[in-house]
Amino acid sequence: DTAVSQTPKYLVTQMGNDKSIKCEQNLGHDTMYWYKQDSKKFLKIMFSYNNKELIINETVPNRFSPKSPDKAHLNLHINSLELGDSAVYFCASSPLAGSGYTFGSGTRLTVV
Amino acid sequence: GESVGLHLPTLSVQEGDNSIINCAYSNSASDYFIWYKQESGKGPQFIIDIRSNMDKRQGQRVTVLLNKTVKHLSLQIAATQPGDSAVYFCAERGGGGNKLTFGTGTQLKVEL
Incomplete structure (x- = not known):
């Protein structure tokens, strides 16, 4: 069983x-x-x-909107994708905020 | 060998030698520190952590040293193996904080 799973792994x-x-x-x-x-x-x-409650929202464009339907899921929606959004996005979880994270394997986003 | 993990430098060591990876942090209020290992195409994996009330902690083949006076953290890997080749990140949590802030990483290459 994968502890933290992200989909998709690649997105072009x-x-x-x-x-x-x-x-x-x-x-x-x-x-x-x-x-x-x-x-x-x-x-x-x-x-x-x-x-399920937002506790950190760093300086991120409004085009990025997270959603947490329950505490086991956190999705990321990105509108109007730009070239500069190309990166690897990692999801992580921890038992307490700021304690040791378990990371997913990442989603490589390529905007062309 | 040694390196400073501020600009993703590369540290090359011979198999069987000891490796020392260094990290400088800036927040004197940070109370918790973690080292992560990231292999190519994977998410960061927890290696070892240390709280600010300690100055040394040992794991299997790894030792973390914390010098709060100069805000410096190091990871020592004994008898480095080819499987240790990866990017290594230090991360800190601000006192009472709810997130980890990562350093820029150091690429460790193990030569046979």
């Missing part, structure tokens, strides 16, 4: 499109996160939810 799309990435964790953790990793491997937090 044209500029201007709208796309979603899904994340599910079966660890029973209360907190989930989205991180963006750029081409230089830098990991930057985007959002965090604790038990």
Whole structure:
């Protein structure tokens, strides 16, 4: 069983499109996160939810909208995709906010 | 060998040698630190953590050292193996914070 699973693993799309990435964790953790990793491997937090409530919303364009239907799921919807959105997006979860994360395997988004 | 993990430098070591990966952090209020290993095409994986009330912690073949005076963290890997080849990240949590902030990573290459 995969602890934190993301779909899709790869996503290639044209500029201007709208796309979603899904994340599910079966660890029973209360907190989930989205991180963006750029081409230089830098990991930057985007959002965090604790038990379905948004607790972190870093400076991210409004085109990015997270949704947590329950504490085991955190999805990321991106509107009007731009070239600069190309990156690897990682979902993670932790038992408590700010404690050791378990990461998913990432979604490589390529905007052309 | 040693490196400073600020600009994704590359640390090359011979198989069987010890590796030292360094990390500088900026938040004197950080109370919790973690080292992650990221292999190609995968998400970061937890290696070892340390709380700010400690200065050393050992795991299997790995040791983390924390020097709060100079805000410096290091990861020592004993008898480095080819499977240790990866990008290594340090992460810190601000005091009472609810997220981890990652350093820029160090690429470790193990030469046979």
